[in-house]
Amino acid sequence: MDYFVRRGEEQFGPYTLAELQEYVQSGRVLLSDLAKSEGLTDWIPVSQVLGNIPAPATAAVTAAASPEPLVPLPPNLHWAIVLILGFLTRQIFNCAWAFVLANWARKLSGSNQAMVYVAMYPAGILSGIVGLGVGGATHRDIVTGIGGILFVAGLIFYIIGIFKIRDAMLDYYNSREKIGLELTGAMTFFFSTVYLQYHVNEIARWKKTGVLA
Numbered sequence: 001m002d003y004f005v006r007r008g009e010e011q012f013g014p015y016t017l018a019e020l021q022e023y024v025q026s027g028r029v030l031l032s033d034l035a036k037s038e039g040l041t042d043w044i045p046v047s048q049v050l051g052n053i054p055a056p057a058t059a060a061v062t063a064a065a066s067p068e069p070l071v072p073l074p075p076n077l078h079w080a081i082v083l084i085l086g087f088l089t090r091q092i093f094n095c096a097w098a099f100v101l102a103n104w105a106r107k108l109s110g111s112n113q114a115m116v117y118v119a120m121y122p123a124g125i126l127s128g129i130v131g132l133g134v135g136g137a138t139h140r141d142i143v144t145g146i147g148g149i150l151f152v153a154g155l156i157f158y159i160i161g162i163f164k165i166r167d168a169m170l171d172y173y174n175s176r177e178k179i180g181l182e183l184t185g186a187m188t189f190f191f192s193t194v195y196l197q198y199h200v201n202e203i204a205r206w207k208k209t210g211v212l213a
Contacts, residue, residue, distance in 0.1 A: 006034040006043055010070065011207050014178055021050060071172065073207075074104040079198035086194065095122060095158075097193045101200075102161060105168035114168060117161030124154020162192045169199070179206055 002014035005023075007030075015023065023029035024046060031050070034043035077097075086094035098121070102114040131147020134140075166188045173181040181203070187195045 001037050001039065003035045003037045003049060005029055005046065006036070009207070012070075012177070017049075020046065024050060070177070071104070071107045073200055073204055074100050076201060076204045077197065079194050079201055082197045083194045094193045097197070098158070098161065098165075101165050101193060101196055105165040108172040109168035111164075111168070114161050114164035117157045117164055121154050121158035121161060124150050124157055126154075128152070128154060158192075159189065162188060162196070165196060169196070173203065179203070 002016055003020050004011055004013040020029065024031060029046060031045065031047040033046045035046045035049045036043045082097055098118045102118040105114040106112055128147045128151025131143055131150055135144025135147050166183050170181060170183055173179050183199060
């Protein structure tokens with residue numbers, strides 16, 4: 001049976017009973033922290049879960065330490081608002097929100113890849129538009145062709161960046177916070193930031209209720 005640990009508004013786990021005992025003995029989990037398993041309807045003190053195992057002498061020194069430093073969520077803007085603002089701004093807002101999510105992915109994975117690819121998206125799109133405009137005005141097919149290539153490259157970079165964000169979310173929330181996060185490739189491709197933000201909303205709800213819809 002696995003247990004979740006709650007301290008204030010933060011939730012950790014799941015941990016096995018053996019891991020929970022180990023964390024208490026190391027001082028990373030406090031006996032006064034709250035715990036809950038699938039068989040429990042209410043949060044109860046960790047001390048009630050473990051019974052009378054001895055607390056370490058160093059627990060008072062490490063009482064302020066969390067089990068693991070966690071990466072905070074990005075702004076919990078509702079996914080429907082992201083969708084509407086993207087539609088009203090002709091996807092300009094979605095581009096800006098992709099930067100927000102890419103910066104968050106950088107904290108999750110420790111890699112700047114998502115940010116780099118997302119940044120190349122507007123650069124490629126703008127360069128492509130300029131190339132298409134200049135090529136059309138001067139009737140130079142080669143300039144028009146280069147503009148088209150840059151425009152398509154910008155779109156490709158954006159898709160790669162979105163999938164890098166997805167990869168960072170999957171790795172972090174399935175290896176570190178272990179919530180069983182699932183993100184399908186098709187939904188990520190077609191709905192990009194809206195789909196990812198939907199799951200940000202779900203993760204935020206999980207941190208408050210312990211339930212991942």
